[in-house]
Amino acid sequence: DAGVIQSPRHEVTEMGQEVTLRCKPISGHNSLFWYRQTMMRGLELLIYFNNNVPIDDSGMPEDRFSAKMPNASFSTLKIQPSEPRDSAVYFCASSHTSGSYGTQYFGPGTRLTVL
């Protein structure tokens, strides 16, 4: 079975540009998570969805970040405008159930560099 799919794998952009990261969760999974990883802060949860509905977005840094999940098989994380401090690896994960009983499976990540 295909795992979590993320695109693009690498993105280089200039400050001020809009960036859109994409994620396709594992088929049948009903929870989707967006994480960010940097050397300074490690892995941080940004937002997660359950049954396509955003449940907790308290980790989203600021209004420049937005996430959508229009259907069960697709989610986007958008940064507008991007800043150099947004440079990081962004991971998407999905699980079959929410809560402590759902094992999360991670995608390969998108490495974002904002110049």
Added chain:
Amino acid sequence: DAKTTQPPSMDCAEGRAANLPCNHSTISGNEYVYWYRQIHSQGPQYIIHGLKNNETNEMASLIITEDRKSSTLILPHATLRDTAVYYCIVRVGDDLVFGKGTRLSVIA
């Protein structure tokens, strides 16, 4: 903040068992212990999880003390491909709160 404490790094000889400790002294009765690892430049990979009983799967074994205040992840026959950062996580609801983990180096 992460609710676990792990040594920052460990070495293990190839072919030997790797025993990775984790302290979680403030764990609550309904909180699971999860282990993930992250190989360089890849996404975190699920290894195993447990509540209070010892668990074993094709990748590893998880030993949880009776008082649940600590646990040990055992890789029975470590290979060079097991070199990674290993994260011990006490699961609170939907969140996986990653700490700094243990960097395991398997040495030939």
